[in-house]
Amino acid sequence: MEYLIHLGILFAIYSILGLSLNLVVGFTGLLSISHAAFYGIGAYTTAIILTKTGLGFFTSLILGIIIVLIISFLIGLVLSKFKGDYYALGSIGFNVIVLSVLLNWQDLTAGPLGIAGVSRPEILGIDFSNKFYFLILILIFLLIFYLISLFITKSPFGKILKAIREDDGAIQIFGYNILYFKLVIFIVSAVMAAIAGSFFASFVTFIEPSSFAVSESIFILVVSILGGLASLRGSILGALFLVLLPEILRLIGFPVDIAGQMRQVIYGIILILLMLYRPQGLIGEYKI
Amino acid sequence: MKVLEIKKLTKRFDGVFAVNDLSLEIEKGSVVGIIGPNGSGKTTLVNLLSGIVPIDKGKVTVNNSKNFTKIKPCQIYSHGITRTFQHVRLFEQMSVLDNILVVLTERNIFGSLFVKYGDHCHKYSKKILERVNLWDKKDKLVCNLSYGQRKLLEIARALATKSKIYFFDEPFAGIFPEMRKIVASIIKELKLEKKTIILIEHDMVLIRELCDYLFVLDEGKLLAHGKPDVVLKRKNVVKAYLGE
Numbered sequence: 001m002e003y004l005i006h007l008g009i010l011f012a013i014y015s016i017l018g019l020s021l022n023l024v025v026g027f028t029g030l031l032s033i034s035h036a037a038f039y040g041i042g043a044y045t046t047a048i049i050l051t052k053t054g055l056g057f058f059t060s061l062i063l064g065i066i067i068v069l070i071i072s073f074l075i076g077l078v079l080s081k082f083k084g085d086y087y088a089l090g091s092i093g094f095n096v097i098v099l100s101v102l103l104n105w106q107d108l109t110a111g112p113l114g115i116a117g118v119s120r121p122e123i124l125g126i127d128f129s130n131k132f133y134f135l136i137l138i139l140i141f142l143l144i145f146y147l148i149s150l151f152i153t154k155s156p157f158g159k160i161l162k163a164i165r166e167d168d169g170a171i172q173i174f175g176y177n178i179l180y181f182k183l184v185i186f187i188v189s190a191v192m193a194a195i196a197g198s199f200f201a202s203f204v205t206f207i208e209p210s211s212f213a214v215s216e217s218i219f220i221l222v223v224s225i226l227g228g229l230a231s232l233r234g235s236i237l238g239a240l241f242l243v244l245l246p247e248i249l250r251l252i253g254f255p256v257d258i259a260g261q262m263r264q265v266i267y268g269i270i271l272i273l274l275m276l277y278r279p280q281g282l283i284g285e286y287k288i
Numbered sequence: 289m290k291v292l293e294i295k296k297l298t299k300r301f302d303g304v305f306a307v308n309d310l311s312l313e314i315e316k317g318s319v320v321g322i323i324g325p326n327g328s329g330k331t332t333l334v335n336l337l338s339g340i341v342p343i344d345k346g347k348v349t350v351n352n353s354k355n356f357t358k359i360k361p362c363q364i365y366s367h368g369i370t371r372t373f374q375h376v377r378l379f380e381q382m383s384v385l386d387n388i389l390v391v392l393t394e395r396n397i398f399g400s401l402f403v404k405y406g407d408h409c410h411k412y413s414k415k416i417l418e419r420v421n422l423w424d425k426k427d428k429l430v431c432n433l434s435y436g437q438r439k440l441l442e443i444a445r446a447l448a449t450k451s452k453i454y455f456f457d458e459p460f461a462g463i464f465p466e467m468r469k470i471v472a473s474i475i476k477e478l479k480l481e482k483k484t485i486i487l488i489e490h491d492m493v494l495i496r497e498l499c500d501y502l503f504v505l506d507e508g509k510l511l512a513h514g515k516p517d518v519v520l521k522r523k524n525v526v527k528a529y530l531g532e
Binding site: 152155156157159160162163165166167169170171172173174175176177178180181184285286287 | 338339340360361362363364365366370371373377378379380381382386389390391393394395397400401402403404405449
Protein backbone atom coordinates (compact mmCIF):
# COMPACT_ATOMS: atom_id res chain seq x y z
CA MET A 1 0.00 0.00 0.00
CA GLU A 2 2.84 2.34 0.98
CA TYR A 3 4.39 1.66 -2.44
CA LEU A 4 1.17 2.53 -4.31
CA ILE A 5 0.78 5.76 -2.31
CA HIS A 6 4.38 6.64 -3.18
CA LEU A 7 3.60 6.13 -6.87
CA GLY A 8 0.37 8.09 -6.48
CA ILE A 9 2.22 11.09 -5.09
CA LEU A 10 4.78 11.01 -7.91
CA PHE A 11 1.95 10.67 -10.42
CA ALA A 12 0.22 13.75 -8.95
CA ILE A 13 3.45 15.80 -9.00
CA TYR A 14 4.17 14.92 -12.65
CA SER A 15 0.53 15.46 -13.58
CA ILE A 16 0.76 19.03 -12.26
CA LEU A 17 4.03 19.51 -14.16
CA GLY A 18 2.60 18.01 -17.36
CA LEU A 19 -0.62 20.02 -17.10
CA SER A 20 1.19 23.27 -16.52
CA LEU A 21 3.69 22.73 -19.32
CA ASN A 22 0.88 21.76 -21.68
CA LEU A 23 -0.61 25.23 -21.23
CA VAL A 24 2.56 26.69 -22.71
CA VAL A 25 3.60 24.01 -25.23
CA GLY A 26 0.31 22.39 -26.24
CA PHE A 27 -2.09 25.30 -26.09
CA THR A 28 0.18 28.23 -26.91
CA GLY A 29 2.73 26.45 -29.09
CA LEU A 30 5.78 27.73 -27.21
CA LEU A 31 8.37 24.99 -26.96
CA SER A 32 9.56 25.71 -23.43
CA ILE A 33 12.34 23.49 -22.10
CA SER A 34 12.73 25.26 -18.78
CA HIS A 35 10.01 23.79 -16.62
CA ALA A 36 12.47 21.99 -14.35
CA ALA A 37 13.96 25.38 -13.48
CA PHE A 38 10.69 26.64 -11.95
CA TYR A 39 10.08 23.23 -10.44
CA GLY A 40 13.54 23.51 -8.88
CA ILE A 41 13.04 27.06 -7.63
CA GLY A 42 9.85 25.94 -5.87
CA ALA A 43 11.57 22.88 -4.43
CA TYR A 44 14.62 24.78 -3.20
CA THR A 45 12.55 27.60 -1.70
CA THR A 46 10.62 25.07 0.36
CA ALA A 47 13.74 23.08 1.26
CA ILE A 48 15.70 26.17 2.35
CA ILE A 49 12.85 27.68 4.34
CA LEU A 50 11.92 24.45 6.08
CA THR A 51 15.50 23.55 6.99
CA LYS A 52 16.92 27.00 7.77
CA THR A 53 14.00 28.94 9.27
CA GLY A 54 11.21 28.16 11.62
CA LEU A 55 8.59 28.89 8.97
CA GLY A 56 6.13 26.25 7.81
CA PHE A 57 5.45 24.51 4.52
CA PHE A 58 2.65 26.77 3.34
CA THR A 59 4.70 29.88 4.04
CA SER A 60 7.46 28.36 1.92
CA LEU A 61 4.87 27.60 -0.76
CA ILE A 62 3.74 31.21 -0.86
CA LEU A 63 7.32 32.51 -0.88
CA GLY A 64 8.13 30.09 -3.70
CA ILE A 65 5.15 31.42 -5.65
CA ILE A 66 6.27 35.03 -5.13
CA ILE A 67 9.86 34.26 -6.21
CA VAL A 68 8.67 32.37 -9.29
CA LEU A 69 6.19 35.12 -10.13
CA ILE A 70 9.05 37.60 -10.29
CA ILE A 71 11.51 35.35 -12.11
CA SER A 72 8.96 34.01 -14.58
CA PHE A 73 7.79 37.56 -15.30
CA LEU A 74 11.34 38.63 -16.17
CA ILE A 75 12.22 35.48 -18.12
CA GLY A 76 8.80 35.40 -19.77
CA LEU A 77 9.27 38.99 -20.87
CA VAL A 78 12.49 38.02 -22.64
CA LEU A 79 11.21 34.72 -24.04
CA SER A 80 7.97 36.28 -25.30
CA LYS A 81 10.01 38.11 -27.91
CA PHE A 82 11.12 34.78 -29.39
CA LYS A 83 9.29 32.07 -31.23
CA GLY A 84 9.99 28.60 -32.58
CA ASP A 85 13.50 27.23 -32.17
CA TYR A 86 14.75 30.46 -30.61
CA TYR A 87 12.17 30.17 -27.85
CA ALA A 88 13.29 26.61 -27.11
CA LEU A 89 16.96 27.60 -27.05
CA GLY A 90 16.29 30.62 -24.84
CA SER A 91 14.34 28.48 -22.39
CA ILE A 92 17.13 25.88 -22.23
CA GLY A 93 19.54 28.71 -21.48
CA PHE A 94 17.42 29.77 -18.53
CA ASN A 95 17.29 26.19 -17.20
CA VAL A 96 21.08 25.98 -17.44
CA ILE A 97 21.45 29.25 -15.52
CA VAL A 98 19.16 28.07 -12.72
CA LEU A 99 21.02 24.76 -12.51
CA SER A 100 24.34 26.63 -12.28
CA VAL A 101 22.99 28.77 -9.46
CA LEU A 102 21.76 25.70 -7.58
CA LEU A 103 25.16 24.07 -8.01
CA ASN A 104 27.32 27.06 -7.15
CA TRP A 105 25.47 29.17 -4.60
CA GLN A 106 26.73 26.82 -1.92
CA ASP A 107 25.89 28.98 1.12
CA LEU A 108 22.25 28.89 0.20
CA THR A 109 21.73 25.65 -1.71
CA ALA A 110 24.58 23.49 -0.36
CA GLY A 111 25.64 22.99 -4.00
CA PRO A 112 25.94 19.43 -5.31
CA LEU A 113 25.47 18.02 -1.81
CA GLY A 114 21.83 19.02 -1.88
CA ILE A 115 19.55 19.73 1.06
CA ALA A 116 18.42 16.95 3.36
CA GLY A 117 15.88 16.83 6.16
CA VAL A 118 13.06 18.71 4.49
CA SER A 119 9.96 18.20 6.61
CA ARG A 120 6.43 17.34 5.54
CA PRO A 121 3.58 19.86 5.86
CA GLU A 122 1.39 20.20 8.90
CA ILE A 123 -1.78 22.24 8.85
CA LEU A 124 -4.74 22.48 11.21
CA GLY A 125 -3.37 19.66 13.28
CA ILE A 126 -3.15 17.28 10.32
CA ASP A 127 0.32 15.85 10.00
CA PHE A 128 1.09 15.26 6.36
CA SER A 129 4.13 13.15 7.16
CA ASN A 130 1.54 10.43 6.83
CA LYS A 131 1.94 9.60 3.15
CA PHE A 132 -1.75 8.88 2.66
CA TYR A 133 -2.72 12.35 3.86
CA PHE A 134 0.06 13.80 1.74
CA LEU A 135 -1.41 12.01 -1.28
CA ILE A 136 -4.87 13.41 -0.55
CA LEU A 137 -3.40 16.91 -0.20
CA ILE A 138 -1.53 16.83 -3.47
CA LEU A 139 -4.49 15.27 -5.28
CA ILE A 140 -6.58 18.22 -4.08
CA PHE A 141 -3.96 20.56 -5.56
CA LEU A 142 -3.97 18.53 -8.79
CA LEU A 143 -7.75 18.84 -8.99
CA ILE A 144 -7.57 22.59 -8.40
CA PHE A 145 -4.91 23.01 -11.10
CA TYR A 146 -6.88 20.83 -13.50
CA LEU A 147 -9.97 23.01 -12.99
CA ILE A 148 -7.94 26.21 -13.38
CA SER A 149 -6.38 24.87 -16.58
CA LEU A 150 -9.81 23.79 -17.83
CA PHE A 151 -11.20 27.24 -17.12
CA ILE A 152 -8.31 28.92 -18.94
CA THR A 153 -8.38 26.66 -21.98
CA LYS A 154 -12.17 26.72 -22.38
CA SER A 155 -12.35 30.50 -22.02
CA PRO A 156 -12.03 32.92 -24.95
CA PHE A 157 -8.50 33.53 -23.61
CA GLY A 158 -7.78 29.87 -24.43
CA LYS A 159 -8.83 30.47 -28.03
CA ILE A 160 -6.37 33.35 -28.26
CA LEU A 161 -3.64 31.04 -26.95
CA LYS A 162 -4.48 28.50 -29.65
CA ALA A 163 -4.51 31.22 -32.29
CA ILE A 164 -1.03 32.33 -31.13
CA ARG A 165 0.07 28.72 -31.49
CA GLU A 166 -1.35 28.50 -35.01
CA ASP A 167 -0.17 31.85 -36.38
CA ASP A 168 1.11 34.45 -33.97
CA GLY A 169 1.50 36.98 -36.77
CA ALA A 170 -2.07 36.69 -38.04
CA ILE A 171 -3.74 36.98 -34.62
CA GLN A 172 -1.96 40.27 -33.95
CA ILE A 173 -3.72 41.84 -36.92
CA PHE A 174 -6.95 41.54 -34.96
CA GLY A 175 -5.75 43.73 -32.12
CA TYR A 176 -4.22 41.25 -29.71
CA ASN A 177 -0.90 42.10 -28.12
CA ILE A 178 0.39 38.55 -27.96
CA LEU A 179 3.27 39.47 -25.67
CA TYR A 180 0.85 39.85 -22.74
CA PHE A 181 -0.97 36.61 -23.52
CA LYS A 182 2.29 34.66 -23.82
CA LEU A 183 3.60 36.22 -20.64
CA VAL A 184 0.49 35.51 -18.57
CA ILE A 185 0.29 31.84 -19.52
CA PHE A 186 4.03 31.41 -18.98
CA ILE A 187 3.73 32.83 -15.45
CA VAL A 188 0.67 30.70 -14.60
CA SER A 189 2.49 27.62 -15.83
CA ALA A 190 5.68 28.47 -13.92
CA VAL A 191 3.77 29.02 -10.66
CA MET A 192 2.11 25.62 -10.97
CA ALA A 193 5.52 24.03 -11.57
CA ALA A 194 6.94 25.80 -8.49
CA ILE A 195 4.11 24.46 -6.34
CA ALA A 196 4.78 20.95 -7.68
CA GLY A 197 8.43 21.53 -6.73
CA SER A 198 7.49 22.50 -3.17
CA PHE A 199 5.51 19.28 -2.79
CA PHE A 200 8.34 17.28 -4.32
CA ALA A 201 10.92 18.66 -1.87
CA SER A 202 8.65 18.03 1.07
CA PHE A 203 7.79 14.54 -0.14
CA VAL A 204 11.27 13.20 -0.90
CA THR A 205 12.80 15.21 2.01
CA PHE A 206 16.11 15.46 0.13
CA ILE A 207 16.77 17.45 -3.03
CA GLU A 208 19.83 18.04 -5.16
CA PRO A 209 20.46 20.18 -8.29
CA SER A 210 20.55 17.25 -10.74
CA SER A 211 16.81 16.72 -10.15
CA PHE A 212 16.21 20.04 -11.94
CA ALA A 213 18.54 19.77 -14.92
CA VAL A 214 17.55 20.19 -18.58
CA SER A 215 16.99 16.42 -18.77
CA GLU A 216 14.17 16.82 -16.23
CA SER A 217 12.64 19.58 -18.38
CA ILE A 218 12.75 17.19 -21.31
CA PHE A 219 11.13 14.49 -19.19
CA ILE A 220 8.27 16.87 -18.30
CA LEU A 221 7.98 17.73 -21.98
CA VAL A 222 7.66 14.01 -22.76
CA VAL A 223 4.84 13.80 -20.17
CA SER A 224 2.96 16.54 -22.04
CA ILE A 225 3.68 15.23 -25.54
CA LEU A 226 3.06 11.56 -24.78
CA GLY A 227 -0.36 12.10 -23.23
CA GLY A 228 -1.36 14.64 -25.81
CA LEU A 229 -0.59 18.22 -26.64
CA ALA A 230 -3.47 20.62 -25.97
CA SER A 231 -5.20 17.94 -23.93
CA LEU A 232 -5.44 18.29 -20.16
CA ARG A 233 -6.50 14.68 -19.72
CA GLY A 234 -3.57 13.78 -21.95
CA SER A 235 -1.12 15.30 -19.46
CA ILE A 236 -2.61 13.17 -16.69
CA LEU A 237 -2.39 10.09 -18.90
CA GLY A 238 1.21 10.92 -19.84
CA ALA A 239 2.18 11.28 -16.18
CA LEU A 240 0.48 8.01 -15.29
CA PHE A 241 2.28 6.17 -18.08
CA LEU A 242 5.72 7.60 -17.39
CA VAL A 243 5.51 7.18 -13.62
CA LEU A 244 4.45 3.57 -14.02
CA LEU A 245 6.97 2.78 -16.78
CA PRO A 246 10.03 2.40 -14.49
CA GLU A 247 8.02 0.10 -12.26
CA ILE A 248 7.04 -2.00 -15.27
CA LEU A 249 10.70 -2.13 -16.33
CA ARG A 250 11.60 -3.20 -12.82
CA LEU A 251 9.06 -6.02 -13.05
CA ILE A 252 10.53 -7.06 -16.42
CA GLY A 253 13.80 -7.48 -14.58
CA PHE A 254 16.30 -4.97 -15.93
CA PRO A 255 19.53 -5.18 -13.90
CA VAL A 256 19.58 -2.39 -11.30
CA ASP A 257 22.88 -0.93 -12.55
CA ILE A 258 21.52 -0.24 -16.05
CA ALA A 259 17.86 0.40 -15.18
CA GLY A 260 18.36 4.16 -15.02
CA GLN A 261 20.05 4.37 -18.40
CA MET A 262 17.50 2.04 -19.97
CA ARG A 263 14.74 4.27 -18.71
CA GLN A 264 16.34 7.25 -20.50
CA VAL A 265 16.72 5.15 -23.67
CA ILE A 266 13.07 4.17 -23.54
CA TYR A 267 11.94 7.77 -23.01
CA GLY A 268 14.00 8.73 -26.06
CA ILE A 269 12.52 5.93 -28.15
CA ILE A 270 8.99 6.91 -27.08
CA LEU A 271 9.62 10.50 -28.14
CA ILE A 272 10.98 9.45 -31.55
CA LEU A 273 8.09 7.04 -32.16
CA LEU A 274 5.57 9.68 -31.18
CA MET A 275 7.06 12.24 -33.54
CA LEU A 276 7.01 9.66 -36.33
CA TYR A 277 3.60 8.10 -35.87
CA ARG A 278 1.50 10.18 -33.50
CA PRO A 279 2.82 13.72 -33.15
CA GLN A 280 -0.32 14.82 -31.29
CA GLY A 281 0.33 12.25 -28.53
CA LEU A 282 -2.06 9.59 -27.26
CA ILE A 283 -5.19 11.74 -26.92
CA GLY A 284 -3.91 15.14 -28.00
CA GLU A 285 -5.43 17.66 -30.40
CA TYR A 286 -2.39 19.51 -31.62
CA LYS A 287 0.43 18.29 -33.85
CA ILE A 288 3.79 20.01 -33.46
CA MET B 289 -12.93 62.57 -47.40
CA LYS B 290 -9.55 60.86 -47.35
CA VAL B 291 -9.51 57.75 -45.21
CA LEU B 292 -5.90 56.85 -45.89
CA GLU B 293 -3.04 59.12 -46.90
CA ILE B 294 0.40 57.74 -47.61
CA LYS B 295 3.34 60.11 -47.96
CA LYS B 296 6.77 59.17 -49.29
CA LEU B 297 6.55 55.60 -48.03
CA THR B 298 9.78 53.69 -48.51
CA LYS B 299 10.86 50.14 -47.81
CA ARG B 300 14.11 48.46 -48.80
CA PHE B 301 15.07 44.81 -48.55
CA ASP B 302 18.84 44.28 -48.71
CA GLY B 303 19.28 47.53 -50.58
CA VAL B 304 16.52 46.81 -53.10
CA PHE B 305 13.53 49.16 -53.03
CA ALA B 306 10.30 47.21 -52.56
CA VAL B 307 8.35 50.42 -52.07
CA ASN B 308 10.05 53.59 -53.24
CA ASP B 309 8.96 57.04 -52.13
CA LEU B 310 5.32 56.16 -52.67
CA SER B 311 2.56 58.69 -52.03
CA LEU B 312 -1.11 58.10 -52.53
CA GLU B 313 -4.51 58.99 -51.13
CA ILE B 314 -7.58 56.84 -50.74
CA GLU B 315 -11.12 58.18 -50.45
CA LYS B 316 -13.53 56.91 -47.84
CA GLY B 317 -16.10 54.38 -49.08
CA SER B 318 -14.26 53.62 -52.31
CA VAL B 319 -13.02 50.36 -53.71
CA VAL B 320 -9.43 50.97 -54.71
CA GLY B 321 -7.53 48.50 -56.84
CA ILE B 322 -3.78 48.10 -56.61
CA ILE B 323 -2.26 46.34 -59.56
CA GLY B 324 1.19 45.81 -60.93
CA PRO B 325 3.47 43.03 -62.13
CA ASN B 326 4.91 40.53 -59.69
CA GLY B 327 7.46 42.17 -57.40
CA SER B 328 6.04 45.64 -57.95
CA GLY B 329 5.50 46.16 -54.22
CA LYS B 330 1.74 45.62 -53.86
CA THR B 331 1.88 43.11 -51.00
CA THR B 332 4.79 44.96 -49.37
CA LEU B 333 2.63 48.09 -49.37
CA VAL B 334 -0.17 46.25 -47.56
CA ASN B 335 2.34 44.66 -45.20
CA LEU B 336 3.72 48.10 -44.36
CA LEU B 337 0.27 49.53 -43.74
CA SER B 338 -0.67 46.61 -41.51
CA GLY B 339 2.55 46.61 -39.49
CA ILE B 340 3.71 43.20 -40.69
CA VAL B 341 6.83 44.85 -42.13
CA PRO B 342 8.35 47.94 -40.46
CA ILE B 343 8.32 51.20 -42.39
CA ASP B 344 11.77 52.58 -43.33
CA LYS B 345 10.61 56.08 -44.20
CA GLY B 346 7.39 57.93 -44.80
CA LYS B 347 4.15 58.71 -43.04
CA VAL B 348 0.68 57.22 -43.03
CA THR B 349 -2.42 59.13 -41.97
CA VAL B 350 -5.67 57.34 -41.17
CA ASN B 351 -8.99 59.23 -41.14
CA ASN B 352 -7.21 62.59 -41.42
CA SER B 353 -6.16 62.36 -37.79
CA LYS B 354 -4.04 59.40 -36.76
CA ASN B 355 -0.50 59.69 -38.09
CA PHE B 356 2.06 56.99 -37.82
CA THR B 357 5.56 56.38 -39.08
CA LYS B 358 5.80 53.11 -37.16
CA ILE B 359 3.02 50.71 -36.37
CA LYS B 360 2.73 47.31 -34.74
CA PRO B 361 0.41 44.69 -36.24
CA CYS B 362 -1.69 44.66 -33.05
CA GLN B 363 -2.35 48.40 -33.40
CA ILE B 364 -4.02 48.39 -36.82
CA TYR B 365 -7.26 47.05 -35.38
CA SER B 366 -7.64 50.20 -33.31
CA HIS B 367 -7.27 52.22 -36.54
CA GLY B 368 -10.24 50.32 -37.97
CA ILE B 369 -8.07 48.38 -40.41
CA THR B 370 -8.14 44.67 -41.16
CA ARG B 371 -6.71 42.51 -43.91
CA THR B 372 -6.48 39.14 -45.61
CA PHE B 373 -3.26 37.58 -46.82
CA GLN B 374 -2.05 36.60 -50.27
CA HIS B 375 -1.21 33.17 -48.88
CA VAL B 376 -4.09 32.27 -46.57
CA ARG B 377 -3.19 32.55 -42.89
CA LEU B 378 -5.86 30.89 -40.81
CA PHE B 379 -5.68 29.12 -37.47
CA GLU B 380 -5.34 25.71 -39.04
CA GLN B 381 -5.83 23.39 -36.08
CA MET B 382 -8.90 25.24 -34.85
CA SER B 383 -12.48 24.82 -36.01
CA VAL B 384 -14.09 27.06 -38.63
CA LEU B 385 -16.35 28.58 -35.96
CA ASP B 386 -13.44 29.20 -33.59
CA ASN B 387 -11.62 31.06 -36.37
CA ILE B 388 -14.47 33.58 -36.29
CA LEU B 389 -15.10 33.56 -32.53
CA VAL B 390 -11.44 34.20 -31.78
CA VAL B 391 -11.55 37.66 -33.36
CA LEU B 392 -14.69 38.48 -31.36
CA THR B 393 -12.79 37.94 -28.11
CA GLU B 394 -12.09 40.84 -25.77
CA ARG B 395 -8.69 42.38 -26.47
CA ASN B 396 -7.51 42.53 -22.85
CA ILE B 397 -6.42 39.64 -20.63
CA PHE B 398 -9.16 39.87 -18.00
CA GLY B 399 -11.92 40.39 -20.52
CA SER B 400 -10.77 37.42 -22.56
CA LEU B 401 -10.62 35.26 -19.42
CA PHE B 402 -13.91 36.21 -17.83
CA VAL B 403 -16.22 37.52 -20.57
CA LYS B 404 -17.79 34.53 -22.30
CA TYR B 405 -19.09 34.59 -25.85
CA GLY B 406 -22.68 35.74 -25.61
CA ASP B 407 -25.59 34.74 -27.83
CA HIS B 408 -24.90 37.77 -30.01
CA CYS B 409 -21.40 36.42 -30.78
CA HIS B 410 -22.75 33.04 -31.82
CA LYS B 411 -25.55 34.60 -33.90
CA TYR B 412 -23.11 36.98 -35.55
CA SER B 413 -20.65 34.17 -36.29
CA LYS B 414 -23.48 32.15 -37.81
CA LYS B 415 -24.53 35.09 -39.98
CA ILE B 416 -20.94 35.62 -41.18
CA LEU B 417 -20.34 31.95 -41.90
CA GLU B 418 -23.67 31.61 -43.72
CA ARG B 419 -22.63 34.54 -45.87
CA VAL B 420 -19.68 32.50 -47.17
CA ASN B 421 -21.55 29.15 -47.17
CA LEU B 422 -19.42 27.69 -44.39
CA TRP B 423 -21.93 27.39 -41.55
CA ASP B 424 -22.40 23.65 -42.19
CA LYS B 425 -18.61 23.26 -41.83
CA LYS B 426 -18.45 25.17 -38.55
CA ASP B 427 -17.11 22.26 -36.52
CA LYS B 428 -14.54 21.15 -39.08
CA LEU B 429 -10.89 21.86 -38.53
CA VAL B 430 -9.65 24.49 -40.97
CA CYS B 431 -6.84 22.22 -42.17
CA ASN B 432 -9.56 19.96 -43.65
CA LEU B 433 -11.10 22.69 -45.82
CA SER B 434 -10.46 23.18 -49.53
CA TYR B 435 -8.31 26.10 -50.69
CA GLY B 436 -11.34 28.07 -51.84
CA GLN B 437 -13.17 27.51 -48.57
CA ARG B 438 -10.11 28.68 -46.70
CA LYS B 439 -9.99 31.87 -48.81
CA LEU B 440 -13.66 32.50 -48.00
CA LEU B 441 -13.12 31.84 -44.30
CA GLU B 442 -10.27 34.32 -44.22
CA ILE B 443 -12.53 36.95 -45.76
CA ALA B 444 -15.27 36.02 -43.27
CA ARG B 445 -12.81 36.44 -40.41
CA ALA B 446 -11.93 39.91 -41.68
CA LEU B 447 -15.64 40.78 -41.99
CA ALA B 448 -16.24 39.68 -38.39
CA THR B 449 -14.07 42.54 -37.15
CA LYS B 450 -16.52 45.15 -38.57
CA SER B 451 -13.56 47.26 -39.64
CA LYS B 452 -13.71 50.47 -41.67
CA ILE B 453 -10.82 49.69 -44.01
CA TYR B 454 -10.25 46.30 -45.62
CA PHE B 455 -7.08 45.21 -47.38
CA PHE B 456 -7.85 42.20 -49.58
CA ASP B 457 -4.68 40.67 -51.00
CA GLU B 458 -5.64 38.65 -54.09
CA PRO B 459 -8.91 37.32 -52.65
CA PHE B 460 -9.97 35.81 -55.97
CA ALA B 461 -6.77 33.87 -56.67
CA GLY B 462 -7.28 30.13 -57.09
CA ILE B 463 -10.98 29.93 -56.26
CA PHE B 464 -13.96 28.54 -58.18
CA PRO B 465 -16.33 30.81 -60.14
CA GLU B 466 -19.14 30.35 -57.59
CA MET B 467 -16.83 31.42 -54.82
CA ARG B 468 -15.63 34.38 -56.89
CA LYS B 469 -19.23 35.55 -57.08
CA ILE B 470 -19.52 35.39 -53.30
CA VAL B 471 -16.32 37.41 -52.81
CA ALA B 472 -17.37 39.99 -55.42
CA SER B 473 -20.79 40.38 -53.79
CA ILE B 474 -19.17 40.83 -50.36
CA ILE B 475 -16.98 43.62 -51.72
CA LYS B 476 -20.02 45.29 -53.27
CA GLU B 477 -21.94 45.03 -50.00
CA LEU B 478 -19.04 46.53 -48.06
CA LYS B 479 -19.00 49.42 -50.50
CA LEU B 480 -22.70 49.99 -49.92
CA GLU B 481 -21.92 50.12 -46.20
CA LYS B 482 -19.41 52.93 -46.95
CA LYS B 483 -16.43 50.78 -46.05
CA THR B 484 -13.14 51.36 -47.80
CA ILE B 485 -11.60 48.46 -49.68
CA ILE B 486 -8.09 48.19 -50.99
CA LEU B 487 -8.01 45.32 -53.42
CA ILE B 488 -4.86 43.74 -54.81
CA GLU B 489 -5.87 41.78 -57.87
CA HIS B 490 -4.54 40.58 -61.22
CA ASP B 491 -7.89 39.91 -62.91
CA MET B 492 -8.63 43.04 -64.92
CA VAL B 493 -12.25 42.07 -65.52
CA LEU B 494 -12.83 42.07 -61.76
CA ILE B 495 -10.82 45.27 -61.38
CA ARG B 496 -13.07 46.98 -63.93
CA GLU B 497 -16.19 45.55 -62.32
CA LEU B 498 -15.38 46.38 -58.71
CA CYS B 499 -12.96 49.27 -58.47
CA ASP B 500 -13.69 52.98 -58.39
CA TYR B 501 -10.07 53.96 -58.59
CA LEU B 502 -6.85 52.27 -59.53
CA PHE B 503 -3.19 52.59 -58.53
CA VAL B 504 -0.60 50.88 -60.69
CA LEU B 505 2.74 50.06 -59.10
CA ASP B 506 5.95 49.11 -60.82
CA GLU B 507 9.24 48.49 -59.04
CA GLY B 508 7.81 50.02 -55.86
CA LYS B 509 6.83 53.29 -57.53
CA LEU B 510 3.51 54.69 -58.58
CA LEU B 511 3.27 54.20 -62.35
CA ALA B 512 -0.24 55.47 -62.89
CA HIS B 513 -3.50 56.16 -61.12
CA GLY B 514 -7.04 57.10 -61.99
CA LYS B 515 -10.32 55.52 -63.09
CA PRO B 516 -9.80 51.86 -64.12
CA ASP B 517 -11.08 52.26 -67.69
CA VAL B 518 -8.68 55.13 -68.31
CA VAL B 519 -5.67 53.73 -66.50
CA LEU B 520 -5.86 50.28 -68.06
CA LYS B 521 -5.62 51.81 -71.54
CA ARG B 522 -2.42 53.69 -70.81
CA LYS B 523 0.57 52.45 -72.77
CA ASN B 524 3.01 52.45 -69.85
CA VAL B 525 0.58 50.32 -67.81
CA VAL B 526 0.11 47.80 -70.61
CA LYS B 527 3.87 47.74 -71.13
CA ALA B 528 4.55 47.13 -67.42
CA TYR B 529 2.19 44.18 -67.44
CA LEU B 530 2.85 42.65 -70.86
CA GLY B 531 6.37 43.89 -71.60
CA GLU B 532 7.50 45.27 -74.94
